[in-house]
Amino acid sequence: MSNAIVEPEKTIVEMAEFPFVDAYRTEIDSCSYLNDLRSRSLDYYRSQPFPDKTAPAWRKVSLQGFQPQDYHLPGESTLPPEQPALDLPAKYLKDMHCIQRTRTQEGSRLFVPQISEKGISCVLVSDSSPVLPKKVIEKIGQIIPPSSDKFTAFGYAFARETAVIYVSENTHVDAPIFYQETFQGERLAVPSTTMIYLACNSSATILRQQNNPAxxxxxSAGVTEIFLEEGAKLDLIDLQTTSSRTWDIQNQKAVLEKDAGINWFTLLLSAEFSKAQLEVDLVGQGSQALITGLFLPAGTQRFYMDTVQNHLARNTTSDLLYRGVVDGESQSRWQGMIYVDKQAVRTDGYQANHNLILSKTAKIDSIPGLEILTDDVRCSHGVTITNIDADQLFYLKSRGIQDQTGTTLIVSGFIQKALDRIKSDAIQQLVLEEFISRINKNML
Incomplete structure (x- = not known):
C-alpha cells in the first residue's frame, strides 16, 4: 500500500569512499577470534561498492546527499571513565543501572556502575575476555555475518571493541539496564557492534539510547546481535534520538531458542536518514516475539524500515506492530516479511503497519509480505494510511480545544496501542514524552 514514493529516474553515481579505509589496519599480530572477524570484515567491506537501488534490501532507498569523504573515525585511545551526564530526566534514571559509552575525537570511555545484582556483565571486548564465557565471544559475528552488506561489514571492521551485555543462567535482573551510546564531535563516523546474550531461564529489561546531543x-553504522537461550526473556527498548544531521544505518537480529521470548520496542525520531533492518529467528519450539515500532519523520527526513519474522520451529508466535506519524516532505518505507519454514507447523504470525499523515507532501510506502511453506498455520497482515480526521478536530474545537492541542491529542491516541506493549509504566511514559515533545517542537 502506498501514498506513494515516486522513484526518480535511475542514475548510477560513483560515491567517494571514507578517507580512512585504504590506510586502516587491523591488529595483524593478533590471532584472536575477534581480530580475525575484523580482518575478514575489512576485506569484505573493501570489496563491495556502496549499495544502490538494484540491491534487494535497498529498493526505493536513495543515498543521495551522503558524502563519506566528510567523515573520520573516533579516536583510538581508551579514556578514563567518568560520571556520565545522561540525557534522560532523573526521575526515570533513579531506579536503573545506568551505563554510558562515549565516543569522541580523542577516544572512547565506558562508565559502568557497581551493580549489586549478581550474574550481570557489561564490558567492551576487543579480544578474549576472562569475564565472559567462550560461547558468548564466539557468537559475535555469527548471528549477523559481515557479508550481510557493506555497512554491516563497516560496523565489524572499524569497531575495535564490541559492547557485550551478558546475563548468566537463572539470573533475573529486577532493575532495568539503561545503556546509552553517545558520540561527541563533528563529522564522526561511528561503527558499533553489540552483543546481548541471555543465558538459560534468565530475564532482563534493557533500555538503549543512541544520541549525539550537540x-x-x-x-553511524551499528550491528546488534541478540541470543536468548532456552526460557530466557528479554524486554528491549531502543531509542534513536540522534541529531537531525545524522545518517544512521542499523542491522539488528535476535535468535530465540526453545520457550524464549522477546518484547522489542523501537522508537525512531530524529536522524536525517535512517535505515533499520530488524530480524527475529524463532528457532526453538514455543519461542515468542512481540515487535513494536514507532517512527516520526518530519521535514525532509527519510526513514526506511525492514522487518523479518522467521518461524523456523513448531508452535512459535510473532506479533509485529509498527505505527508512524509522518509530516512535512519526509519519506518513510516499511517493508515486512513473515517466513514460515516447512517444519514450523502451528505458527501464529502477524504484522501490521498503520500510518497517520499530517501533511499533503509526506510520502509513505508500506509493503507487507508472507512466505509460507507448510500448512496448519495462522498468518496475516494489515496496513493503513490515513489523515487526521477533520471531524475529530472540529469536535475538539467545538469543546474549546485549538487545532494544535487537538492534533496532539489525536496523535497520542493513535500511538497508544503501540505504547501499551511496553511492560514498564515508567518507560512507557518516557517514550510518550519523547514522542510528544518531538511533535510539539518540530511538527506543529
Whole structure:
C-alpha cells in the first residue's frame, strides 16, 4: 500500500569512499577470534561498492546527499571513565543501572556502575575476555555475518571493541539496564557492534539510547546481535534520538531458542536518514516475539524500515506492530516479511503497519509480505494510511480545544496501542514524552 514514493529516474553515481579505509589496519599480530572477524570484515567491506537501488534490501532507498569523504573515525585511545551526564530526566534514571559509552575525537570511555545484582556483565571486548564465557565471544559475528552488506561489514571492521551485555543462567535482573551510546564531535563516523546474550531461564529489561546531543553531523553504522537461550526473556527498548544531521544505518537480529521470548520496542525520531533492518529467528519450539515500532519523520527526513519474522520451529508466535506519524516532505518505507519454514507447523504470525499523515507532501510506502511453506498455520497482515480526521478536530474545537492541542491529542491516541506493549509504566511514559515533545517542537 502506498501514498506513494515516486522513484526518480535511475542514475548510477560513483560515491567517494571514507578517507580512512585504504590506510586502516587491523591488529595483524593478533590471532584472536575477534581480530580475525575484523580482518575478514575489512576485506569484505573493501570489496563491495556502496549499495544502490538494484540491491534487494535497498529498493526505493536513495543515498543521495551522503558524502563519506566528510567523515573520520573516533579516536583510538581508551579514556578514563567518568560520571556520565545522561540525557534522560532523573526521575526515570533513579531506579536503573545506568551505563554510558562515549565516543569522541580523542577516544572512547565506558562508565559502568557497581551493580549489586549478581550474574550481570557489561564490558567492551576487543579480544578474549576472562569475564565472559567462550560461547558468548564466539557468537559475535555469527548471528549477523559481515557479508550481510557493506555497512554491516563497516560496523565489524572499524569497531575495535564490541559492547557485550551478558546475563548468566537463572539470573533475573529486577532493575532495568539503561545503556546509552553517545558520540561527541563533528563529522564522526561511528561503527558499533553489540552483543546481548541471555543465558538459560534468565530475564532482563534493557533500555538503549543512541544520541549525539550537540547537533553535530555524524554517520553511524551499528550491528546488534541478540541470543536468548532456552526460557530466557528479554524486554528491549531502543531509542534513536540522534541529531537531525545524522545518517544512521542499523542491522539488528535476535535468535530465540526453545520457550524464549522477546518484547522489542523501537522508537525512531530524529536522524536525517535512517535505515533499520530488524530480524527475529524463532528457532526453538514455543519461542515468542512481540515487535513494536514507532517512527516520526518530519521535514525532509527519510526513514526506511525492514522487518523479518522467521518461524523456523513448531508452535512459535510473532506479533509485529509498527505505527508512524509522518509530516512535512519526509519519506518513510516499511517493508515486512513473515517466513514460515516447512517444519514450523502451528505458527501464529502477524504484522501490521498503520500510518497517520499530517501533511499533503509526506510520502509513505508500506509493503507487507508472507512466505509460507507448510500448512496448519495462522498468518496475516494489515496496513493503513490515513489523515487526521477533520471531524475529530472540529469536535475538539467545538469543546474549546485549538487545532494544535487537538492534533496532539489525536496523535497520542493513535500511538497508544503501540505504547501499551511496553511492560514498564515508567518507560512507557518516557517514550510518550519523547514522542510528544518531538511533535510539539518540530511538527506543529
Amino acid at each position: 547537533q553535530s553531523k555524524a554517520f
